[in-house]
Each structure stands twice: as C-alpha cells, then as structure tokens.
Amino acid sequence: MNMILSDGATESGSRWDHIDLAWVMQSYPETREFFVQGDTIAFADLLLLAGRCGYSPNPYFDEIYYVRRYPDVRQAIADGTYVSGFDHYRSAGYRDRNPHWLFSEEYYLAGNPDVGKSLANDGVFRNGYDHYLRCGDGEFRSGSWFFDPLEYIKSTTGEAARAPFSHYLTHPSGYSNSPYFDTDWFIRAYPDVLEEVRHGDWKSILHQYLGTRNEGRYDPSRFFSERFYVESNPDLSDAIASGRFISGYEHFLLYGIHERRRPSPDIDLERFYHHPYVQKLLLNGRVPDVFVAWCRSEGEIPDVEAALEDKEKMTKLAFEKKSAALAITVARRKLDFSSALPDISVILVLHNNFDMTMNALTALRASHAGGIDLILADSGSHDETRRIGHYIDGANIQRFDGNVGFVRACNVAAGHAKAPFLLFLNNDAEVQPGSIAAAIERLRRDPKVGVVGGKLIRTNGLLQEAGSIIYRDGSVDGYMRGRSPDVPEANFVRRVDFCSGACLFTRTELFRQLGGFDEAYIPAYYEETDYCVRVWKSGQEVIYDPAVTAIHYEYGTSDLASGAGYINRNRLIFNSRHRDFLTYKLVKSKLGLNGARSPARSGARRILFIEDRIPLKCYGSGFSRSHDIVETLASMGHDVTVFPIFKPDVSINQLYAAFPENVEIIWDRELGELESFLHQRAGLYDVIWICRTQNVRRLVPVIERTAHFMPHAMLIADTEAVSAIREEQHDRLLGLPEDQFPTLAERLRAEFECLLIATKIVAVSPHDATVLTEHGFAGVSVLGHVQTPRRTSRPWAERSGLLFVGAMHDYNSPNYDSVAWLVTTLWPMLENMLPGDATLTIAGYLGPGVSFSALPRSPRVSYIGEVEDLTPLYDSARFFIAPTRYAASIPYKLYEAAAYGLPIVASDILCRQTGWKVGDEILEARAGDAEDFGRVVVDSYDNQVLWNALRDKALVKIMNEDDQKSYVVKINKILNHEDEKSYL
Numbered sequence: 002m003n004m005i006l007s008d009g010a011t012e013s014g015s016r017w018d019h020i021d022l023a024w025v026m027q028s029y030p031e032t033r034e035f036f037v038q039g040d041t042i043a044f045a046d047l048l049l050l051a052g053r054c055g056y057s058p059n060p061y062f063d064e065i066y067y068v069r070r071y072p073d074v075r076q077a078i079a080d081g082t083y084v085s086g087f088d089h090y091r092s093a094g095y096r097d098r099n100p101h102w103l104f105s106e107e108y109y110l111a112g113n114p115d116v117g118k119s120l121a122n123d124g125v126f127r128n129g130y131d132h133y134l135r136c137g138d139g140e141f142r143s144g145s146w147f148f149d150p151l152e153y154i155k156s157t158t159g160e161a162a163r164a165p166f167s168h169y170l171t172h173p174s175g176y177s178n179s180p181y182f183d184t185d186w187f188i189r190a191y192p193d194v195l196e197e198v199r200h201g202d203w204k205s206i207l208h209q210y211l212g213t214r215n216e217g218r219y220d221p222s223r224f225f226s227e228r229f230y231v232e233s234n235p236d237l238s239d240a241i242a243s244g245r246f247i248s249g250y251e252h253f254l255l256y257g258i259h260e261r262r263r264p265s266p267d268i269d270l271e272r273f274y275h276h277p278y279v280q281k282l283l284l285n286g287r288v289p290d291v292f293v294a295w296c297r298s299e300g301e302i303p304d305v306e307a308a309l310e311d312k313e314k315m316t317k318l319a320f321e322k323k324s325a326a327l328a329i330t331v332a333r334r335k336l337d338f339s340s341a342l343p344d345i346s347v348i349l350v351l352h353n354n355f356d357m358t359m360n361a362l363t364a365l366r367a368s369h370a371g372g373i374d375l376i377l378a379d380s381g382s383h384d385e386t387r388r389i390g391h392y393i394d395g396a397n398i399q400r401f402d403g404n405v406g407f408v409r410a411c412n413v414a415a416g417h418a419k420a421p422f423l424l425f426l427n428n429d430a431e432v433q434p435g436s437i438a439a440a441i442e443r444l445r446r447d448p449k450v451g452v453v454g455g456k457l458i459r460t461n462g463l464l465q466e467a468g469s470i471i472y473r474d475g476s477v478d479g480y481m482r483g484r485s486p487d488v489p490e491a492n493f494v495r496r497v498d499f500c501s502g503a504c505l506f507t508r509t510e511l512f513r514q515l516g517g518f519d520e521a522y523i524p525a526y527y528e529e530t531d532y533c534v535r536v537w538k539s540g541q542e543v544i545y546d547p548a549v550t551a552i553h554y555e556y557g558t559s560d561l562a563s564g565a566g567y568i569n570r571n572r573l574i575f576n577s578r579h580r581d582f583l584t585y586k587l588v589k590s591k592l593g594l595n596g597a598r599s600p601a602r603s604g605a606r607r608i609l610f611i612e613d614r615i616p617l618k619c620y621g622s623g624f625s626r627s628h629d630i631v632e633t634l635a636s637m638g639h640d641v642t643v644f645p646i647f648k649p650d651v652s653i654n655q656l657y658a659a660f661p662e663n664v665e666i667i668w669d670r671e672l673g674e675l676e677s678f679l680h681q682r683a684g685l686y687d688v689i690w691i692c693r694t695q696n697v698r699r700l701v702p703v704i705e706r707t708a709h710f711m712p713h714a715m716l717i718a719d720t721e722a723v724s725a726i727r728e729e730q731h732d733r734l735l736g737l738p739e740d741q742f743p744t745l746a747e748r749l750r751a752e753f754e755c756l757l758i759a760t761k762i763v764a765v766s767p768h769d770a771t772v773l774t775e776h777g778f779a780g781v782s783v784l785g786h787v788q789t790p791r792r793t794s795r796p797w798a799e800r801s802g803l804l805f806v807g808a809m810h811d812y813n814s815p816n817y818d819s820v821a822w823l824v825t826t827l828w829p830m831l832e833n834m835l836p837g838d839a840t841l842t843i844a845g846y847l848g849p850g851v852s853f854s855a856l857p858r859s860p861r862v863s864y865i866g867e868v869e870d871l872t873p874l875y876d877s878a879r880f881f882i883a884p885t886r887y888a889a890s891i892p893y894k895l896y897e898a899a900a901y902g903l904p905i906v907a908s909d910i911l912c913r914q915t916g917w918k919v920g921d922e923i924l925e926a927r928a929g930d931a932e933d934f935g936r937v938v939v940d941s942y943d944n945q946v947l948w949n950a951l952r953d954k955a956l957v958k959i960m961n962e963d964d965q966k967s968y969v970v971k972i973n974k975i976l977n978h979e980d981e982k983s984y985l
Contacts, residue, residue, distance in 0.1 A: 005097030015127050016134040017061040017100060018091055021046045024171075029056055045084075052078055052085030060170040061134060062087055066102045066212050067094075071244035096129045096855075102211040103166075104144040107255060109133055110852045112867065113142060113850060121307065129854070138164040146181040147207055152180070177207035180293045181254065183222035191219060215248035224296050225250060226265040233263060254621030258292045259849070268295060273526055275648070276302050277669045281487075284652055306485060309461040316460040320554050324360035329357050330822070331392045340372030346418035346509065349428050350378045350410040351629025355385040357429045357554065362393065364431035364552075371439060374419045378410035378650035378935050407502075408526025412517040418509050425529075427503040429554040430457075439548035440506040451541030452507045452533055454500020455549025458486050468545030469530075470495035470590040470597045475576040477530060480598050486550075487653070489669060494662045495599045495640070497545040498586075499533030504551040515539065519578075534579050535745070537600070548662075564870055595682045599640065600718035606687040606976060607640045611675075611696060615649045615656050615666060619846045619867055621816070623721045623892035626765065627692050629787045630719075634967055635661040642686075645673045646696055650849070652932040676703050685708035690717040691759075698755040717975065719784070720760035723769045723892030725749045727815065730887035730910065734818075734929070749776060761975060765890045766914050781973045786893055787968040788959050792952075793876035797945045802840040803831075803938070804878035804903065806871060806894045810848035814893075817851065824856050827884060827931045832861060834939045842878065844868055845894075875901035878941050879942065883907040886928045891915050895923075900959050904951035906937055922954045 013556055016422040026033045033051075050056060057064045067086035068075055074089045083089040090100055099105055109129040110117045116132050119125070126132040133144045141150040150165035153176055161168040163752035169176065175198075177184045183207050188195050192207050203209040210219055217228040230249040231237055237252055246252045253264060273279060274291045279302065288294040298699040307317075348364060351358055365373065375396040379386055381404040390398055399414055411425055422444055426432060440453040457465040457479075464486055466479025479501070481491045515535050522528040533543045576583065587597045614620065616627035634641045649656060649668050656666050670678060689711065691697050697718045704716070727749035743751075752777050756762055763782045764770040770781040805823060808814035828841050840861045843853075853864040868874070875881075883905060891914045898905055899922075908928035912919055919925040925940055926934040941947055961967075 015131045017059065017130060018127075019059060020044065020051075021059040024059055025056060026693065029054075032056070048088045049084045051087050052083075059088050060167070061130075062090065062100045063102055063212070067098070067100060069212075069214060070247050072096060072242070073244065084449060095130070100105075100130055101170075102208060103148055103170075104130060104133065105146075105255075106130060108146065109137070109142075109144045110854055111255075111850045113137065114847060114852065117854040118864055120865055121853035121856055122862075124858050134167065138166045140960065141165065147177065147179045147211065149179060171714045173204045175205045177205060179207075179524055180289075180296060181221060181857075182207055182650070186222055187219075190223075190829065194219075203859060211247075215250070222296065223248055224264060224268060224292075225253065229265055230257070230262070249739075253292075258290045259698060261291060264292060268300065270295060273300060273302075273817055275671070275673065277485075278302050280307060280669060281650060284648075303959075306463060306483060308485065308913075309463050311460040313459065316462070317554060320355065320360075320460045320552075324356040328356040328359040328364045331363065335392055335394050336366050337394045338366065338373050338375040341372035343372035343420040344369070344896060345371075345422045345424055345437060346374040346376060346415075346420040346424055347424045348376045348378065348411055348414045348418070349426050350380055350407050350414070351382055351386050351389070351428055352380045352404050353382045353384045353386055354428060355382075355389070358386060358389070361426065361428045361430055361432075363659060364433070365426065366435060367436045368432045371438070372420075373437075376414045376417055376809070378414040380404045380406065380410045404524075408518045408520055408523045408525060409527045412520070415509070415512055415517055421509055423507050423509050423512055425502050425505045425507075426551075427553065430503050431552040432504060433550040436504075436549040439546060443544065443546060444506065444508060449542050450544050451511050451536040451539065451545040453506065453546055453549060454497070454505055454543070455545065455551060456486060456491060456547050457551055457553045458503055460552065460554055462486070464488075464491060465503075465555055466501055467491035467547065468495065468598065469499050469501060470594070471498040471530065471534070471586055472597065472614065473581070473586045474589065475572050475579075475581050475583060476589055478589070478594070478597075480594070489665055489667045490595070490598075492547045492657065493665045494544060494546050495665075496542055496602065497599060498537075499530045499543055500545060501553075501735065502529035503550070503553050505529055505550070507532075511536065511539070511541065521578075523575050524567065526567040527575045531575055531578065534582050538582070546662075550609060565674060590932045592681065592683055596685045602638060602640075605640060607685055608634055608642070608688040608690055609640055609686045610634070610690045611642050611646065611700070612643065612692045613646050613696065615643055615645050615668060616692075617651070617655070617659050619808070620810070621846055622810060622814070623693070623765075623890060623893075624808075625897075626721070626786050629968070630690075630692075630784070630972070632661055633787065633922045633972055634966070635664050637969060637972070641665065642667060643677065644670070644678065646699065667796075672703075675700070678701070678705055679707040679710050682982070686711055686714050688715045688717060690719060692719045693721045694718070694752055694756065697759065701755050701758055704758060715976070715978065716758065716760045717763060718756045718761070719763040720756070720769060720773065721765055722888075723749070723764075723772055725752045727887050734886055753778070761978060763975060767916050768914050771891070782971070783890065784968075784971050784975065786896040787964045787965055788896045788900035788962055789965060790900050790902075790956050790959050791872075792956060793872065795876045797948050800877060800879040801836070802842060802878050803880050803882045803906075805841070805882055805899075806845050806874070806898070807844045807883075808846040808848075809851050809893060810846075814848075815885055815888050816845065818887070819883070821856060821885060821928070823882070823884050824859070824862055827934050828859070828862060828929055829857075829937060830935050832859070834935060835942060839879075839942070841882075842874060844871065844874060871897070872901070875903050878903060879948070880938065881905045882938070883911055884926070884928070884934055885911050888914065896959065896963060899955035900963075902952045902956055904941075904948055904955065906934070906941070910932075917955070917958060922951065922958050924951065 043773060051058055051064050055065045064086050068089060074086055077083045077089060078085065090098060097106060116129055119132065131144065141147060144166060148166060153165045153169055154161050156176055157168065187206055187210065194206060195444055197203055197209060198206060203212065210221060215227055217231060220227050227249050228252055237246065237249055240246050241248065253262065261274050263270065270291050273295055279291060279294050282288045282294050283291065287298065326571045349361065377389065377396050377398045379398060379400045381401055397417055399417065401410065415423060422441055424437065436455060443453050454468060456467050459465050464481045464484050467481045467490065470480055471480045481488060497546040518528040519531050522531060536543055587593050610631055611626050614624065616631065618625045618628045631641055631643055644667045648671045653668055656668055660666060691700060725745060728748060729745045756778065761782065762773060762778050763784050764773055765785055767783055770783050773781045805820060807819065809817040840863060842863045842865065844865050846867045875898065881903045883892060883895060885908045888910055891911065895905055895907065895911065895915060906924045909925050910928045912923055912925040915923065917923045926935050926937040
C-alpha cells in the first residue's frame, strides 16, 4: 500500500497536495484498523473520510481549522460541492486561503515580493504556500507572524535547521516564541486553556489561540484587546464572519499596524510612530513594525540626546583610553606618511598630549589612501611628543622652543606645505574615512570654493557643529550643536559663515595670499572665523560638506575656562576688523537660527517643496516629475528643502543617494509637524511649492495659521494632475449610474476651490491648463516632464515584443488596472496575432503588499517589477504600450520611452493629455477597447517605416520641448511670476 497518495490532478511537487497515510495513521490511531483491512484505498474515499471525520491529510493542511475558519467552505461541503476542506483547498482555496493556522498566504506574499513575481512568471509553484514548503522554509523565511524559524532552531536539535517549519509540524512542541503572542501572559490570563492543552485538545497554547474563532474571548497579549479593536472598527464584523479574517487581531497584523490603528484604548500607535527614535528603529530594521516597537518598550521612548549629554565625561574617558591603546600600537609599528606627490598637506599643532596625537595620526593615515604631506608643529612639548619622529616616517616636524600657540605654529607650518590643499587638524580630532577625498574633490571641482569644513561630532556622539554662524554682535554658534548627527539639517551641502579650525580645508595658495591666520588672535580662538570672513571678502566661498566628518574631543588641548577668556578677548578684535561684514548679519535669536545658517546667494531663492512623499523617481505617479523639479531647482543654485506630507518608509541612505547633495531632505517630519516647522523657520522661505492639489487642500488651514511667518513668500500650487477627471473616468469604468456620482463640473469646482490661496498655479499639461483656465484661473503655467534624449541603439529587426512600465502603489492604482486589463483581456488576443517571439514585459515599482501573483500566467508574459536600470528593456522591446483606462496626468514613462527612442501605443486618454500628434509622434487606441488596441498593435508591429518615423518624431518632440534647458526656462518664468499664455 502506498503511504503517500495523490490523484494526479495537480502539478507534482506540491508538498501539501497529497494524503500521507503513515502520518494519518500516526495522528489518528483509530484509522489504523480501517487502512489495514482495506484492499484498495481510493483517493476520493480518503477525501470523503477527511470531510466526515475532520482528519487532516498531512502535517501541512489543517482540516478542522480550514473548515472552521471559512463559512463558505462549510456550506459548500454541506451542499455536496466539495467533500472536505482539503478538497476545496486543492480545487480553489489554494489561490487565497490559509491552509494552516500557522501560515498566512497574504503575509508570506507581502513579505516576500520575489515569491509573487515567481508565481506570476515561471509557473513552478502553485501558490505562496507551495513555495514556502519547497523553498522558503529551508531559506529560513517566515510564513506567519507567530513563527520565527531562527528562534525555533534555538530550541531544537540540529536537524531542524534544514526546514524549521516542517520540523515543527512533524515534531510538535510547545514552541511559541513570538513578539506578537505573549504565551506567559496568555496562560496567566486564561488558565483553563493550559488544561485544555494538557488534555490533548490543542497541540499548544498558540494552537488554541490561532485555531479557534475568537469572537472577542481571547487577547494575544496585554497590548491588544480583541473586543476593543472589533468594536472600534465596525467594518470588520462582516469580514470576520465571512472568514476573510479569523479575528480582529489578524486584520490588525495585516493592515491595522500599517494604518496605525489603536490596538487597545490606551495605546496610540499614531503618535508613537511619529517619534524620530521609533522611525530610526523601523528604518534600520531593528523592529519589524511599530506595534512590536511599542510592546518591547511599553511605549517609553528614551531621550537619547539628553542621555548622551549626561554621559560626555564618560565618553571622553573612553576616548582617552582608546588613544592610549593606539599609542602603544604605533610603538611597535610606525605610521608611514612618506609621499613624493601628496594630495594634501596636513598640519597638526602639538603641545604634549602624545596619546591623543597618535590617535589623531592613526585615524588620519587610515582615512586617506593617497599621499599626505604631514607637517607636525611641535609647540614646546615636554612629553613623549618630543620623540614623535620615532613613531612616524615621512613627517616634516617643525619644533618651537616654547608654546607659541596655534595661530603662529600653523602659519609657520603652512610655509612648508608642498600640496595644493591644506588641512588644519586638531590633534584631539579623528578625521573619518572618505573625508579628505571628499574635500579635495570639492576644491578641485569648484574654483569658487576657498574653504571646506565638515561635521564635527563630539565623543558622546552628538554634534559639535554642522557649520557655524556669525551674528551681528560677533558672537558665534555651532549650527545644530547637541543634536544627533543624522538630523536632516546637518546632512546637506551649503554655504556657511565659517567652519571650525579643528578640521578645516583650504587652498594653500589662497591661505598664503591672505596672509594666513591673523596673529592678532594668538594664541587661538576666532582665527578661523576671521580667516573665513576674509575668504568671503576675497570672492570665494566657505562650504559645509557633511561628507567631511571628524570626531572631536572638545577642549582636548585647552580647558573651557581658559578658552572662554581668549574667546571674549578675540571677539572684540574680530568685531573691530569686520564691522562692514557684521552689519549685514542677523541679530542672534533662537528662532532665527535657520535663517542665519547660510549666507544668501545673489539671485538664489529659498524654496520649500512639499510633496506626498520624498519624491523618488522609482515611485512614478508624478513623483518622477517632482524629483526632476527638485533636481532642476538645485542645479539652478536655489536652496531647496523637501518636506513630505507622509514620512518616508525607505532607508534614509536611499533618499540621500537619490538627490543632489545641496538639497535638504526633511525625512523625520510630516504634515502634523509642518506648522511648528514653519514657525521655527519664520521668514526663511521665498517660495513654497506645494505639489498636488489635494496637498494644497490639506495645507490651507496650516497656511492660514502661519501666513504671518511668511508674508512675502510666493505660494505655488502645482496641481500635478486634475484628479476629478480621473475619478469620473473611474466611476464610468465601474459602470456606476451617472445619478450616483457628481458631475465632472461639480468635481472640478470642489477640487479647484483650494487653489484660490495660491500666488501661482502650475499644470502638468496644456490640456490641464485649459481646464483650469476655463474655471477662472488666469496665467496658468505649464511644467511637464524633463527628459534627455538617449536613443537606444538596437535596430528594429533585432527587437521584439511589448513593454509596459508603470508604478503600482496599490491595487486601485490606474497602472495596476492597466496591467490587469492588458494581461487578462488584450494580451490573450495579441498572443494569437503577433509573431511567436513577441513577448510582453511588465516592469515598475510595486507598493507594499502589491503582488503580481493574482494575474494570469503565460510563458510569453514576464512580470519583473522594479528594476534600477530600464535601459536594457527599452533597448530590446519593439513598442511601448500604455493601455490606461483612467488617468489624471501624463505618465512620466511615456516621455521616458520616447526619450529612449521606443515608439508608443497609448490609449486616447493619454494621447489627449500629451497633446502629441497621433500617427506622427504616437499611436492611439480607444481606452478599454481590446479590438481597437489589437488592431493598432498588429498593424504597426511589422511596419518598420512607421516605427522609424514614430521614433524620430517623438525624439524631436522631446528635444524641442522637454530638454533640461527648456525646463530651466519654464521654472524661471514660474519663479519670476511671468504669466504664460492662457489656454482658452
């Protein structure tokens, strides 16, 4: 008798799709007699037996759980449509149902986007569960919030490491180590459950909780109330009753956490989520979600900056210990600074403090692989520093009999410099890797830059400064002192009044031309302030670059008390020398800090750019255009701050890598903090550019409450798209009766009302500008997309297939609708009409939880999702297809495809938006009309003459209207409030 049976009706390899007789007999001893006596056991009979007796066919499918969870399955069994839950799951349920209490299909696909892509493309796996059992389990992926494979392995023998989940199912234990379920608390709260487990009613405490329909009787921990959650979200009742969710907690785990709904009356996840410390935990992956962050901390958020301030004495002691250890290391192995052609001359002034000096030199040597001309100015040391030559090769050591002070020692040392650039470095500072290369690159690239300074971080991990400010009375401030080094304000390149001499880069020739540091400031303090002002007066700039970083043991070469005396003396000298400069500086003010942080540049505007999200190009949906606007504004020399309505959910590094270095990205705040943000930056911004009409509507109350902080700021309402048009198209697509939704005129009136607050209105296309003008708005500017023509080289004969590119943020997005219609309606028809080598490729960003897994599979359809470089796709396809059925703007990807030289077949909706000439620059088909789309694609697919003509004319269109120079001109007109022609 075979121990594993299958009826062969399904694809082989699915580990859940069989009946394991050995396992059944072991799990249900009463079946042994039946199986032994039976001559032949038919697969259908076993299915029937499972349905009648509630037997599971194998460890991977739980019959009782499945039937209990899904009422429609119970009804189908009662009606005779299926003989068991397993029968239903094999036939239909595998697509979207959960076969076991410890596996969630939706959770697995959302957490493993590659699986959804695999399901859509290769057809090897029947569903996510099939992939999990055959691959994911052995790769230590998790199929449930309640099962962590690595945690499980800790509690078992070595064999569990091959497939932890399978091992758990076949070797049941009481394991339930999960941040989402508190077993100890559960036992205390529900002691009867433990007795049920001991009695054999359940395999474990967790099995009891997950295997029963909850109905408000059990909570998973003290941080979640089932009854409260269901009562607070009445829309869940029907979904739970239908089996869509087995409990309110399952909905919370799938959606409520992301939406930050309250899990219990006294837990406010929304407020907790917004704290920067929590954001950092989430973005660094230290916690899986905000609910786990709450549970682990019980809602308590440490004041990190206050704690670090309190510990600075201890961190300085640690710094001293590390320095002492490094000093011993170099006693046995010299540091080598020998160089024939140095990149930079580095000057350190020394006065005792040997251990710190060796720490500084060790960090310096490790920070830069290139040649360093090291000049050590020993200002009367009497410790081991006198013998420093025994520990270093290649250094130029200048000795003074007494302590001549920092200023004079630097000036003498600079006279010996061999390299074109100088670095003045304190011997109590650790310059960080990459800093020297970054400063040199900036000085080489931009001849206007005379000084480069960087981010100084104290030993406690907090900022000493991110550039420094000079006020009208000559007093100075280190910008962002005491703040975390990762704050947005400290992480963009900007012009500054001066930078600290603890780590200061300049041009050797410029330093000599200006006479070096003014010796009136001997021994130290204000000399670098004075030097930077003289650099400004010479016509060159002082730049703060966060890529230049050093750890600084503050006051390591002098004590604070003596330093204060020199500061007070030298400030008076500084004021007498630079009264002309100070006249134009701001008066010191707490609220004026941000206004004073950067000297104004002639002709430059300070612009606050507000978008739904920090606009990464990969997001599509208008974010590509927003990114291009920000990038262009920055390239024009404007000071741009990007502020999101919603905090980003991607790595901060990804954001910084995507934008120019001189753009300030406010990644740690969102809409709720905008009012206080504008208050802190009162009077700073010349322009506030709000992208998307819905954001203008959101901001009207904020603007009304803060208008007195920015009375002269230009307010630009960038509509990006007219949403009312898309909404009406969508309602018609759904087939709703016209009397059940507002007219287009009513929608437009409601959408545009908020725009009355704007100084200037911007539309994405002439079509949208016409709509706005018809509703009473004069002088609407048009700002579309910017593209650089980059015609791909592959000839027509070597290309094949169709390409679709578009972002799919959720299942209701126009692009997802386009893809679904394309692969279910249009492509099956085109497959029979196009050559056999013609394929369909679908690419683009997928929002969280969005998967291709529900779409039809075909060997000629490739679902590839997001890719960093689309060039190979544009170079291999023959046509770009855009069958959009409802839309509110022009897809960026149409312009991108044209710029790559790929001809386009688009719906009439998009063609109207572009204004391109149909038949010459683009091909048009009726939206939602498969026959018309099929005709256009088939008629043009093998027409090389048409293909070349479309390609060339679209490229000319891009060159003439959408190149970078034209974009700059258009933005200048907007900022200068020059009315463009009205579209009547």
